[in-house]
Amino acid sequence: MGLALLLALPGCRRESVRLHEVPSRVLWAWESPQDLRFLKGDVGVAFLGGELHLEGQGARWVARRNPLLVPPETHLMAVIRVETHGAELTADQAEAFLDRAVGLLKLPRVKGLQVDFDARDSERAFYADALKKLRERMPADMPLSITALASWCLDDGWISQAGLSGIVDEAVPMLFRMGPEEARIRSRLARGEALKEPLARFSAGVSTDERLPRPRGRRRYYVFHPGSWTVDAWDRIARDLP
Amino acid sequence: MIRRAWSAFLVLLLFTTAWPCGPIVPTLNLVVSRIPDGSREDWVAGRMGLLQPMLSTTDLVVAWRWLAGVGLDATEQKALLGPALIGDPESGFLAWTQARAEAGAPPRELKTARVEDYRELPVVGDHALTLAARTLRERIKTFGKGSVAVRSWLAAQDRVFTWEGKGAELLPEATTASLPLLIQQDRGYQLAAARFYREDYPEAVEAFRAVAEDGASPWRGWARYALARIHAKVGSIAGCDLDAEQALAHLAKLQADPAFAELHADAAALENRIRFLQDPQVFYARLLQNLGAKHRGAALLQDMEDLRWLRVLEPWTEGLKGTKPAGVHAWIHLLQDGTLDEALAAYDAAPDLPNLVAVMLVLPKEHPRAEAFLKLAQQASLKPGPVYATLVSHRLRILVAQNRMKAAEALADEALAQPDVARWPSAFNLWSSIKLAQAQDVDAFAAHLGRRLASIDDGWTDWSEHLDDSQDDRRTLKALDPMAVSLLNEHMPLGQWEALLASPRFPAELKPELVEALWTRAAVLDREEVMLRHRAALAKARPKLAKELEAWAAEKSPARRKARAYLLIWEHRLWPKLLTFREEAFQFGTIFARWEGPPEPAPDPGPIPSSGGEDRGLWDYRLTLAPAFLDTAADREGTADFARIPAPLTWFCEQALIFAHAMPNDPLASEALSRAVRSSRNGNRDARSAELVVKAFRLLHRKYPDSPGAKAAKIYHQR
Numbered sequence: 001m002g003l004a005l006l007l008a009l010p011g012c013r014r015e016s017v018r019l020h021e022v023p024s025r026v027l028w029a030w031e032s033p034q035d036l037r038f039l040k041g042d043v044g045v046a047f048l049g050g051e052l053h054l055e056g057q058g059a060r061w062v063a064r065r066n067p068l069l070v071p072p073e074t075h076l077m078a079v080i081r082v083e084t085h086g087a088e089l090t091a092d093q094a095e096a097f098l099d100r101a102v103g104l105l106k107l108p109r110v111k112g113l114q115v116d117f118d119a120r121d122s123e124r125a126f127y128a129d130a131l132k133k134l135r136e137r138m139p140a141d142m143p144l145s146i147t148a149l150a151s152w153c154l155d156d157g158w159i160s161q162a163g164l165s166g167i168v169d170e171a172v173p174m175l176f177r178m179g180p181e182e183a184r185i186r187s188r189l190a191r192g193e194a195l196k197e198p199l200a201r202f203s204a205g206v207s208t209d210e211r212l213p214r215p216r217g218r219r220r221y222y223v224f225h226p227g228s229w230t231v232d233a234w235d236r237i238a239r240d241l242p
Numbered sequence: 243m244i245r246r247a248w249s250a251f252l253v254l255l256l257f258t259t260a261w262p263c264g265p266i267v268p269t270l271n272l273v274v275s276r277i278p279d280g281s282r283e284d285w286v287a288g289r290m291g292l293l294q295p296m297l298s299t300t301d302l303v304v305a306w307r308w309l310a311g312v313g314l315d316a317t318e319q320k321a322l323l324g325p326a327l328i329g330d331p332e333s334g335f336l337a338w339t340q341a342r343a344e345a346g347a348p349p350r351e352l353k354t355a356r357v358e359d360y361r362e363l364p365v366v367g368d369h370a371l372t373l374a375a376r377t378l379r380e381r382i383k384t385f386g387k388g389s390v391a392v393r394s395w396l397a398a399q400d401r402v403f404t405w406e407g408k409g410a411e412l413l414p415e416a417t418t419a420s421l422p423l424l425i426q427q428d429r430g431y432q433l434a435a436a437r438f439y440r441e442d443y444p445e446a447v448e449a450f451r452a453v454a455e456d457g458a459s460p461w462r463g464w465a466r467y468a469l470a471r472i473h474a475k476v477g478s479i480a481g482c483d484l485d486a487e488q489a490l491a492h493l494a495k496l497q498a499d500p501a502f503a504e505l506h507a508d509a510a511a512l513e514n515r516i517r518f519l520q521d522p523q524v525f526y527a528r529l530l531q532n533l534g535a536k537h538r539g540a541a542l543l544q545d546m547e548d549l550r551w552l553r554v555l556e557p558w559t560e561g562l563k564g565t566k567p568a569g570v571h572a573w574i575h576l577l578q579d580g581t582l583d584e585a586l587a588a589y590d591a592a593p594d595l596p597n598l599v600a601v602m603l604v605l606p607k608e609h610p611r612a613e614a615f616l617k618l619a620q621q622a623s624l625k626p627g628p629v630y631a632t633l634v635s636h637r638l639r640i641l642v643a644q645n646r647m648k649a650a651e652a653l654a655d656e657a658l659a660q661p662d663v664a665r666w667p668s669a670f671n672l673w674s675s676i677k678l679a680q681a682q683d684v685d686a687f688a689a690h691l692g693r694r695l696a697s698i699d700d701g702w703t704d705w706s707e708h709l710d711d712s713q714d715d716r717r718t719l720k721a722l723d724p725m726a727v728s729l730l731n732e733h734m735p736l737g738q739w740e741a742l743l744a745s746p747r748f749p750a751e752l753k754p755e756l757v758e759a760l761w762t763r764a765a766v767l768d769r770e771e772v773m774l775r776h777r778a779a780l781a782k783a784r785p786k787l788a789k790e791l792e793a794w795a796a797e798k799s800p801a802r803r804k805a806r807a808y809l810l811i812w813e814h815r816l817w818p819k820l821l822t823f824r825e826e827a828f829q830f831g832t833i834f835a836r837w838e839g840p841p842e843p844a845p846d847p848g849p850i851p852s853s854g855g856e857d858r859g860l861w862d863y864r865l866t867l868a869p870a871f872l873d874t875a876a877d878r879e880g881t882a883d884f885a886r887i888p889a890p891l892t893w894f895c896e897q898a899l900i901f902a903h904a905m906p907n908d909p910l911a912s913e914a915l916s917r918a919v920r921s922s923r924n925g926n927r928d929a930r931s932a933e934l935v936v937k938a939f940r941l942l943h944r945k946y947p948d949s950p951g952a953k954a955a956k957i958y959h960q961r
Contacts, residue, residue, distance in 0.1 A: 047360055063355065063362035107360060161923075161959055 015202045015219065016169035018143040022112060023075055024220045025241065028205070032228040033066045036074070039234070044075035046114050046145075046222060049104040052080060052097055054087035059096035075111055077145065078104035082117035082127075089126040097130050102137050112143040114172070128162035135167045143169045145203075150178050150185050153200035160198050171199040172222050175215065176207035189213045208237045218242065277301075279631065279668040286319045291666030293632040295577035295603060299550040302577065303533060306570045308628035309595040312536055321540040334371030341375035345382055345396055352403055365439055366403055369508075373464075374399055377428070384424070391425045398432045405439035413437075424460070427453075431461035434468065443472055444482045454492065463502030466492035467509060474515045486520050507544070514548050522561030526552070530569035576600045586611070595629055598622060602636040607643035616640060626660055631669040638676060651680050667694035671723075678723055682870045684738065688745035691726040692719030692752060719749045729867050735879035736764060736772055738871070743776075754783035762816045765807045766887055770800075773807070787814060801904045805914055808897045812917045888928055894918040895934035902941055915942040916951025922959040932960055 022044055029036060029047040036045055050063040070076065080101045087093060105113060115134075119127040135144055148171035152159060159171050173195055178185050194216055195201060203220040206212055221241050225233050278284075278301050279291030285301060288308040297305070304322065307313055314322070335354065342350065354371070355362040378396065385391035398414035413436050417429040434449030450472070453465035472479075473489035493509045493516075496502055518525040529552070532538055532545045549571060552562070567575050573596050576585055582604045589597040602619055605612060616637055623633040634657045641650040654676040657663065663670050674690045681687040722730075730739065739760045742748055748756070757779045764772035777795055781788040787810065794806040810816070872880070888896070898914035905911060918938045922931075939958045946952050 049360070050362075065361055067359035067361050069359060107357065 016143070016166075018112075018141055018169045019145075019202075019220075021075060022077070022143055022145075022220065025238065026075075026077065026220065026222045027229060027234065028079070028222055028224045029068055029229065030224065030226075031064065031066055034229055035067075035069045036229055037069050037071055038231045039071055039074060042075075044077060045070050046077040046079050046112075048116075049078040049080055049107065050100065051083060052100050053083045053085065054089065054093045054096075055085045057088050057090050057092065059093050061096070061100055072109075074109075076107075076109050077112035077114050077143070078107060078110045079114040079116055080104055082115065082119075084120075084123060087123075089123060094126065094130045094133065098134055098137060101134055105138065105142070112145060113138065114145040114147065116147045118147075118149055124158055124162060128164055131164060132167050145170045145172060147172050147174055147205060148197065148200055149173075150175055153195040153197040154185065154188065154193070155196070157197060159200075165199060168199060170203050170220075171197055172203045172205045173197075173200045173215070174205040175213040176205065176210045176224060186211075186213055189215050192216055206237075206241075208233050212237075212240055214242065273668040273671060280665040283323060284665050286314055286322045288313060288628045289662060289665060290628045291631045292635050292668045292672070293599060293629075294668075299553050299574065300546045302574050303546050303549065303570055305628070306573055306596055307534075309599060310534070310570075311595075312534060314542070315537055315539075317539045318537075318542045321543040322546075324543075334368035334375070337375035338371040338378075341378040342396070344387075345378055345392060346387060347396055347400075350400060353406065354403075356406075365405055370435070374403075381425070381428075385422065391422050394421055395425055395428055395432075398429055402432050402436045402439065405436070407440075427456070427459045427461060430456070430459065431465060434465065438468060438472065443476055443479045447472060447479065447482050447484050463496050463499055463505055466496040467505055467512065470496075470509070470512050470516065474512055474519065477519070486516055489516055510541070510544055511547065514544065518548075518561070523565065526562060526565065530571060533570050573597075573600065577603060580604075582606070582609070595622060599629060599632055602633060605636070605640065607640050612640060612644075626662055630660070630662075631657075631666050635669055635672050638673065642676065647676075647680060650676050670694055675723060678726060679867055684741045684871050685745050685747045687726070687869055687871070688742050688748035691723045692749040693721045693723050694719060719751055722752065725867055729869075729872070732884045733872055733877050733880040735876055735883055736760070736767065736769060738876060738880070739763070740772070740775070743779075757783050758816060762811055763883075763887075765811060766893060767883055770803070799905075801901055802908065802910065804897065805901045805905075805908075805910045808894070808901075808914060809910065809917065812894065812921070889931055891918075891921050891931040892928050892934055894921045895931065895938045898938055899934065899941065902945070906945065912942060912946035912949035912951035914951075915939075915946070916949070916955040919955040919958045935960070 023042040025042070026044040026046050027036065027039070029045050031048050034047070039045070045068070047068050048064055050061055053060040053062065080097075082097065101113060101115065104110060113134075115131065117123075117127055131144070131146070138144060144167070146159075146168050148159065150173050153171065153173040159168065175185070175189070190213075201217060203222060204213070204215050204218045205222040205224065207224040207226070209226055223237055223241070225237075273279075273292065273294075275294040275296050276298070278297065279294070280289070284290070286304050290305060290308060293305050295302075300322070304314065335352070338352070339349070352366075354366040355364045357363070378392075378399070381392050381395050394415075394417070401412055401414045404412060414429060414432045416433075417426045419426075421429075430449070430453045434446055434453055437443075437446035437449055447469060450465040450468045453459050453461050454469060456462060459465070469484060470489040470493045473484050473486060478485065490513060493513045496509050497506050497513075514525070514529075529545060529548055532541070533549060538545060553571075553574075566572070572588075576588055576597075577600055580588075580600065582601075585597070585600040585604055589601050591597075598615075598618060601615055605615055609615075619633040619637050623630045623637070634653065638650050638653055638657075641647075641653065654673045657669070657673045658677070663673070671693050674693070678687065678690040681690060730742075734742075739756075743753065743756050743760060757776055761773055761776050761780045764770070764776070774795065777791050781791045790806070790810045790813075794803060794810060797803040797806055887893075895918045898911075898918040901908070901914050902911040915938050919935060919942060922935045935958050939955070942949075942952050942955060
């Protein structure tokens with residue numbers, strides 16, 4: 001408890017100390033064969049470990065199907081993707097989420113966990129509760145990251161309001177695939193508008209196939225690439241990242 | 243369905259004061275890019291809508307065959323519309339779990355996969371679990387639940403599936419002569435399978451061979467399949483003479499044995515894998531030949547699956563490294579990753595329809611050959627056919643980009659008059675957007691702002707829900723053009739909303755949402771006369787509101803009338819939250835076209851890096867909506883309306899405070915304040931919200947501390 005409190009203390013103004021070992025460049029390795037042995041230096045990998053589909057009262061786990069190869073020293077973060085389809089969000093479903101998430105931590109060399117769940121309004125309470133329980137089951141010093149819709153970070157504030165500061169170490173605003181709001185969000189970021197969500201102040205998620213947004217004060221970039229990463233794709237985006 | 247239509251309309255009541263707005267609004271289009279435009283039945287029958295480059299391999303092969311004049315015969319179409327070769331990966335697990343329960347066995351943990359390189363590799367496949375479940379049920383039927391035979395069989399099978407243990411003591415026990423012959427035959431196969439799952443391949447081969455050669459064994463076909471599978475999986479095994487020829491011979495015998503018809507399709511697939519391993523180049527050449535051959539029959543399904551499999555493996559396929567894709571494979575590459583120069587080179591080398599489509603998909607308006615290709619595309623789309631919707635759509639794209647709007651409108655008219663347009667939501671939406679952009683009066687605007695929801699885009703399930711994609715849905719207007727909605731929101735005054743609602747050309751199926759939005763907007767703008775004019779229409783469109791609307795209209799006190807309207811809007815969530823809309827838009831999974839709006843104030847230069855074809859197929863129209871009926875005066879009025887609309891939280895608080903001050907003893911006062919405070923949890927806010935919510939909270943708890951409203955709003959949320 002003491003350690004958890006200490007780790008949470010930096011709060012909003014400073015990045016959580018749990019994240020200090022997470023590199024400033026992290027590749028998202030999604031569901032494609034990923035041979036990332038070409039990575040050099042302090043570059044991390046956040047790989048999709050599996051998808052949990054919550055449907056009705058059920059929970060269906062789809063594990064990663066494609067291989068991931070990384071240099072031995074790579075900082076690895078497992079990502080659990082949650083999808084809901086008319087889910088009733090029962091206690092059993094929350095338990096399934098916890099089991100699967102904790103299960104990913106048992107994979108070799110995994111040093112952090114990221115949850116990717118675009119929770120709707122009606123799912124936020126379930127999500128926040130599940131994250132709190134997840135934190136209790138994780139090692140106290142292990143980072144817990146979540147992805148966040150850009151709208152959550154610009155105009156909303158539900159993540160912090162739900163009491164997730166100190167539970168979640170960062171909310172990574174996904175500044176790509178922003179749908180119909182894209183132009184407006186880009187425009188606001190280009191004008192230097194800050195993301196209001198305190199947990200979203202230090203990192204950003206971008207993609208190799210979209211123009212790079214320039215949010216203020218990012219320390220860490222998570223980079224998505226459609227399909228399998230290649231040396232060229234990484235070199236190109238690595239040059240462009242601030 | 244209601245939710246879908248509702249979501250599309252939520253934007254009608256977009257509340258913000260911070261967004262820039264201008265007289266010109268670029269349009270968005272509702273176009274799917276990863277599933278066929280229209281039904282699969284139409285697609286495989288060659289009644290294709292808009293062809294998008296990021297369709298699945300199978301859908302693109304189908305398209306290529308139609309464009310290349312090969313087509314698909316009735317047998318091939320039936321095969322493609324039948325069950326997928328790859329079924330639900332969970333069905334075997336569930337079947338086995340259930341069959342064990344039916345046998346009265348206690349639940350038992352079942353591990354079906356091992357983890358390697360951060361992925362799960364299936365060990366016990368769905369096939370095996372399904373087969374085991376079926377066999378268990380048959381044995382129960384034959385020997386009875388709880389019989390010695392069934393218990394023995396189940397104990398052995400549980401050991402088969404306990405594949406992590408290596409010790410011989412964990413293998414199924416040998417049978418005794420007292421057990422029925424069938425159980426003894428089963429055991430032979432179970433022992434072999436147990437060895438296989440433990441990767442004791444030499445022993446497994448020996449055991450499977452014994453079963454395969456036992457002409458009386460009901461498992462002889464499965465054993466032959468297993469032998470071929472072992473070879474495909476591990477190749478040559480030390481101390482074992484199982485080679486490719488033997489594996490293929492086993493499969494040939496299996497395919498010739500009518501007793502194992504259910505395995506024939508799998509055997510054909512496995513045969514292809516082995517032939518690929520034998521000589522990838524030969525296999526690849528034959529595969530391309532088959533994919534381009536007429537009347538392949540049901541085997542075409544396997545051909546497509548083989549190409550899909552090869553494409554999945556592409557970065558990893560050692561045997562084909564350095565091989566240049568050819569035939570339909572090359573065409574798919576061209577569509578998904580090719581440059582304009584490559585498409586032009588392909589067309590110049592072979593000026594056929596597939597290559598014409600490849601060029602048209604990427605041809606820019608300013609290219610020196612744009613005119614020539616527009617003519618070629620026109621000639622190729624003179625009459626309806628598989629390529630019609632695609633070529634017309636791209637002709638329109640280029641014409642619009644060249645600002646030849648009259649020609650574009652004429653072509654859109656021609657295309658929208660095609661009887662098949664009802665089948666193709668994406669093409670319909672694109673073509674309608676041109677007509678919408680050219681609308682000169684409210685009726686024309688009303689006639690062309692309806693959009694069809696085109697089902698989900700299955701590559702984007704990250705933010706989508708599965709939609710019911712029945713034919714009716716495809717042919718019915720379910721949404722408004724998103725940018726027409728922006729125009730309504732930000733520029734059109736209430737009078738034009740009413741004119742739109744009254745237009746006989748406004749789609750009837752969308753009227754309930756429009757009247758609801760109009761009534762709510764009028765409430766927020768304090769235009770009670772408009773609310774009254776549309777009360778009856780709203781009650782008819784939304785019967786669940788009828789009683790409250792009646793009470794609202796019957797209310798004598800103007801202040802109480804306002805409060806009742808406020809509570810009604812709050813209760814029925816007629817005031818959508820901006821954030822909800824954003825997420826709901828994603829939930830629809832409707833792909834909004836890539837678009838470029840008015841110049842952004844801050845520079846963000848540079849083209850989108852070309853890193854693959856992932857973003858291809860997002861539409862790039864740059865239409866402008868500047869309808870003639872929206873003259874300067876109307877625009878000014880509409881813009882002023884829009885500017886008066888505060889964030890929801892601010893409006894709720896304002897209304898509640900005004901009412902509570904005006905009628906402090908009215909029972910509605912505490913309730914109105916309470917709901918305003920509760921809105922602070924999720925309600926979208928603006929600069930005034932913070933102060934107002936504190937005022938509402940303090941007044942509620944100072945004036946009405948014991949009211950149910952105060953008890954329901956013990957805290958307020960602040961940023």
